[in-house]
Amino acid sequence: xxxxxxxxxxxxxxxxxxxxxxxxxxxxxxxxxxxxxxxxxxxxxxxxxxxxxxxxxxxxxxxxxxxxxxxxxxxxxxxxxxxxxxxxxxxxxxxxxxxxxxxxxxxxxxxxxxxxxxxxxxxxxxxxxxxxxxxxxxxxxxxxxxxxxxxxxxxxxxxxxxxxxxxxxxxxxxxxxxxxxxxxxxxxxxxxxxxxxxxxxxxxxxxxxxxxxxxxxxxxxxxxxxxxxxxxxxxxxxxxxxxxxxxxxxxxxxxxxxxxxxxxxx
Amino acid sequence: xxxxxxxxxxxxxxxxxxxxxxxxxxxxxxxxxxxxxxxxxxxxxxxxxxxxxxxxxxxxxxxxxxxxxxxxxxxxxxxxxxxxxxxxxxxxxxxxxxxxxxxxxxxxxxxxxxxxxxxxxxxxxxxxxxxxxxxxxxxxxxxxxxxxxxxxxxxxxxxxxxxxxxxxxxxxxxxxxxxxxxxxxxxxxxxxxxxxxx
Amino acid sequence: xxxxxxxxxxxxxxxxxxxxxxxxxxxxxxxxxxxxxxxxxxxxxxxxxxxxxxxxxxxxxxxxxxxxxxxxxxxxxxxxxxxxxxxxxxxxxxxxxxxxxxxxxxxxxxxxxxxxxxxxxxxxxxxxxxxxxxxxxxxxxxxxxxxxxxxxxxxxxxxxxxxxxxxxxxxxxxxxxxxxxxxxxxxxxxxxxxxxxxxxxxxxxxx
Numbered sequence: 001x002x003x004x005x006x007x008x009x010x011x012x013x014x015x016x017x018x019x020x021x022x023x024x025x026x027x028x029x030x031x032x033x034x035x036x037x038x039x040x041x042x043x044x045x046x047x048x049x050x051x052x053x054x055x056x057x058x059x060x061x062x063x064x065x066x067x068x069x070x071x072x073x074x075x076x077x078x079x080x081x082x083x084x085x086x087x088x089x090x091x092x093x094x095x096x097x098x099x100x101x102x103x104x105x106x107x108x109x110x111x112x113x114x115x116x117x118x119x120x121x122x123x124x125x126x127x128x129x130x131x132x133x134x135x136x137x138x139x140x141x142x143x144x145x146x147x148x149x150x151x152x153x154x155x156x157x158x159x160x161x162x163x164x165x166x167x168x169x170x171x172x173x174x175x176x177x178x179x180x181x182x183x184x185x186x187x188x189x190x191x192x193x194x195x196x197x198x199x200x201x202x203x204x205x206x207x208x209x210x211x212x213x214x215x216x217x218x219x220x221x222x223x224x225x226x227x228x229x230x231x232x233x234x235x236x237x238x239x240x241x242x243x244x245x246x247x248x249x250x251x252x253x254x255x256x257x258x259x260x261x262x263x264x265x266x
Numbered sequence: 267x268x269x270x271x272x273x274x275x276x277x278x279x280x281x282x283x284x285x286x287x288x289x290x291x292x293x294x295x296x297x298x299x300x301x302x303x304x305x306x307x308x309x310x311x312x313x314x315x316x317x318x319x320x321x322x323x324x325x326x327x328x329x330x331x332x333x334x335x336x337x338x339x340x341x342x343x344x345x346x347x348x349x350x351x352x353x354x355x356x357x358x359x360x361x362x363x364x365x366x367x368x369x370x371x372x373x374x375x376x377x378x379x380x381x382x383x384x385x386x387x388x389x390x391x392x393x394x395x396x397x398x399x400x401x402x403x404x405x406x407x408x409x410x411x412x413x414x415x416x417x418x419x420x421x422x423x424x425x426x427x428x429x430x431x432x433x434x435x436x437x438x439x440x441x442x443x444x445x446x447x448x449x450x451x452x453x454x455x456x457x458x459x460x461x462x463x464x
Numbered sequence: 465x466x467x468x469x470x471x472x473x474x475x476x477x478x479x480x481x482x483x484x485x486x487x488x489x490x491x492x493x494x495x496x497x498x499x500x501x502x503x504x505x506x507x508x509x510x511x512x513x514x515x516x517x518x519x520x521x522x523x524x525x526x527x528x529x530x531x532x533x534x535x536x537x538x539x540x541x542x543x544x545x546x547x548x549x550x551x552x553x554x555x556x557x558x559x560x561x562x563x564x565x566x567x568x569x570x571x572x573x574x575x576x577x578x579x580x581x582x583x584x585x586x587x588x589x590x591x592x593x594x595x596x597x598x599x600x601x602x603x604x605x606x607x608x609x610x611x612x613x614x615x616x617x618x619x620x621x622x623x624x625x626x627x628x629x630x631x632x633x634x635x636x637x638x639x640x641x642x643x644x645x646x647x648x649x650x651x652x653x654x655x656x657x658x659x660x661x662x663x664x665x666x667x668x669x670x671x
Contacts, residue, residue: 006588012285019445020452021461029616032626061574065450066443092310093303093574096556096566103558120628121314123365125508127365132501135494139502142327143318146557182376187486198614202436205638206645210384212376219439220446221614239449244615246445246582251608253590258604261594277569281576285583287501293536299573300519301540306548306566308516312558315509319502335503338511346517355471355668357507362667364500365480366656373656377649381642400639403645408647423626425643430599430642431624433607437634441585441611448582451575 004257009151011253018249022241028233029240036208037225039215040193043167044077051166052159053078056176057089057098058126063173063197064097065132069223069235070195071098071171075105077230084155085117086165088141090126090176099145118156121145130179134188162190167214172196177204181212195222267459275459278451400428479660492572520544606632 036206047053055074059067078085087102089095099119106117113119120141132140136153137159150156158164168190170177177194184190191214194204198219207213217226220243223236267275280295323332338360344353369392386403405416407425424442457463478500485497542549550561557563595601612618613629658664 001315006590008591009286011587011590012583015448015583016452019448019582020456023449023452023456031616032619034630043583061571062578063447064571064575065401065453065579066446068450092307095310095314096306096563097571100558100563100567103560122310123505124311124315124512125361128504128508129356131368132498132505135498135501136489139498140505141318143322145312145314147318152388182372186376186380198439198446199436202432202439202633202637203641204632206384206642209634209638212380212382219442220449221442233405234455235450238453239446240616242452243445244617246448247441247611247615248617250586250589251611252442253586253594254604254608257590258593258595263541270564274568274572277573279509281573281580289520294539295573297533297536297539298543299570299577301543302547302565302570303574304516304519304540305544305551306562306570307512308544308548308564309551309556310504311509311512313551315505316513319509330545331499332502332506332642335506336510338503339507342507342510342514343517345514346521346574349480351669352467354603355467356474359471359475360478360500361478361507364482364504365592366475366659367479367484368486368594370653370656371484371486373649373652377645381646381649385639385642393631396635397642400636401643404640404643405646408643414476416597425640426599428636428640428643430602432634432637432644434603435610435637436588437603438607438614439609441589441607442614444579444582444585447575447579451572451579454572458585 001143002076004260014249014253015246019242019246021192022245025241027241028237029069029244031221031228031237032121033225033226033228034216034218034222036205036216037222038229039208040074040169040195040217041077041193041215041226041229042213043193044081044083044169044225047083047166049082050084052086052164054086054088054165054168055098055102056168056170056180057087057094057101058091058170058172058174058176059089059097060091060093060173061097065235066197066220067171067173067195068101069220069239070217070226071101072105072234073223073226073230073236074169074171074195075102075218076108076232077226079106079109079111079116080133082116086120086159087117087181088120089122090129091174092122095122095145113146114154114156118150118154119145126176127179127183130183130225131137131187134184134190136161144157165190167191167193170194170196172200174200175203177207177213179205185212193217194196195226198222271459275455278455307464340415404428468665468668471668472665474664476660479656483660516544606637 045169057071085102089098089099101121102117111117121144123140129140142151144150162184168180168184170180170192172194173196177192177196179191182264185192193214195217196204201216201218204213204216208216214221217223220236224240227236268323277295280291283289320332320336323329337435338357341353341357344350385398387397389395403421407422407429412418453463470576485493520541523540547562547565550565552559554562593604595604601621609625609632610629613626618625655664
């Protein structure tokens with residue numbers, strides 16, 4: 001059997017077993033914290049108790065398995081601190097996902113819609129939406145997701161623009177955090193943090209290093225770190241054993257194939 | 267098992283069946299996904315965007331200036347006809363021209379000035395020196411108007427190595443990301459659908 | 465002639481305004497800028513609706529012409545109508561059919577399509593990752609260190625593995641990405657200026 005020319009379906013089967021079997025076992029692995037995730041945690045911890053936090057669900061359904069644990073951890077942290085949360089979405093699919101997430105986590109902590117959190121929904125053309133919220137959020141969202149007029153009464157009626165928002169968190173699976181940094185951060189001096197898929201994470205290190213992003217939660221591992229900081233076991237920590245074995249399989253396959261190739265050359 | 271979970275399980279397995287070979291179940295699921303997604307988009311745009319930004323503003327709040335973007339937006343429908351498609355150029359020019367204008371100061375500040383200033387770290391630290399060398403050599407690599415040979419060629423080759431490290435790191439994270447998605451789907455199958463995992 | 469000249473003139477005036485307003489604190493300028501941002505969002509919403517109609521048209525054409533897999537186009541159109549009807553009639557709140565279809569049909573399928581990529585990435589790594597050259601070797605070593613350094617097992621083998629992964633991400637990889645960002649920024653500004661000045665006209669389509 002030529003190990004360098006295995007049918008790809010054998011690779012698929014090996015990966016399925018490598019990732020599937022660890023999910024049957026309840027083992028909690030120690031998760032090493034990274035500075036980027038800790039900075040997001042500290043940023044939320046330093047928000048004033050009366051301050052508002054905006055969380056933007058800039059995601060699509062395709063990345064939900066990876067991004068959901070990040071969003072859940074962030075929302076749990078915010079509601080645990082009795083922070084008032086404004087949710088919105090700049091991708092259409094993120095609209096329903098974001099509403100579902102924010103409502104379910106708020107319910108866990110006994111938080112009420114309109115008093116502890118509101119959800120504004122979707123706006124197209126994210127650059128315009130981000131820029132205009134720097135002038136007047138109410139002109140971008142005259143009504144909330146449930147078509148209520150949130151601008152007239154309630155604790156959120158006083159929120160006008162980014163000056164009233166202490167922190168914006170973009171939970172993303174694409175390049176939306178770049179636009180938050182360029183338009184809300186650069187123009188209006190808004191503090192931005194992000195939780196995003198691992199595939200996008202390497203692209204945002206220049207922004208964390210320059211201070212344009214206060215921090216970054218990258219992928220399922222980032223979610224596991226945040227859960228560890230909060231002291232609970234969620235989707236991130238549950239997936240670490242399967243993640244580890246999946247990586248080890250791929251590393252082993254690559255090393256094996258190269259070792260065989262090097263031996264053949266000699 | 268709830269009906270919703272059963273439906274989700276069947277469709278998940280239909281998509282996964284592609285791994286063996288393309289088949290009618292996968293194709294059905296693919297076309298179904300397109301239809302559902304487009305229907306979803308239509309509802310969200312109309313209910314969550316057009317209603318508050320157009321219907322509510324014009325007919326309830328009486329902001330008549332909002333009629334102007336509605337007219338411009340309706341001109342976009344001209345794209346569906348070859349004969350009248352030229353009418354859509356006006357709203358397109360508005361969006362793209364204005365978008366180009368607002369992007370220039372943002373890019374200049376956030377991508378160029380801020381990133382350049384962040385690269386100028388104190389040269390007393392090794393990491394600071396590496397970052398400065400990395401940024402300069404990689405930028406020079408992308409300058410194709412000068413032939414990359416001799417001493418200049420050595421600098422650009424160094425830039426290539428930095429780029430390879432970036433691509434390698436990105437690939438490593440890409441593997442992490444894709445495996446995470448697989449974990450999510452397998453968790454659904456094993457926990458929510460079959461119930462092997464509590 | 466006017467079919468292109470007027471849009472180019474509009475693009476020029478508004479592009480210039482978009483650039484200049486950044487530096488102007490005058491209330492009239494800020495007010496006009498806010499109004500334009502509003503207009504762009506409304507126009508874009510209509511553009512998305514055009515996209516939806518376009519998909520409808522394409523699939524109807526496929527059915528009429530009995531093209532390959534035309535039967536599946538019926539599935540697409542029926543699904544579109546059912547989802548839209550559910551959303552418009554019953555609404556999008558919790559417990560509605562719209563949300564049920566989204567959670568039990570769209571989300572699972574979309575997540576699974578992307579989960580397929582895990583298998584494809586594993587297969588691609590197995591087939592393509594070879595120590596063929598210096599550059600390929602650097603890429604391979606960086607990828608392996610990140611994959612090992614970002615899992616808990618890497619830290620259990622040696623503390624240097626995650627530390628090396630951290631260093632790779634925050635120093636050499638970051639500096640290359642920074643250079644790419646600066647390059648893209650310069651290129652984007654150039655393209656934006658070309659659009660404003662009417663040199664770049666591809667967005668207007670053919671005459």
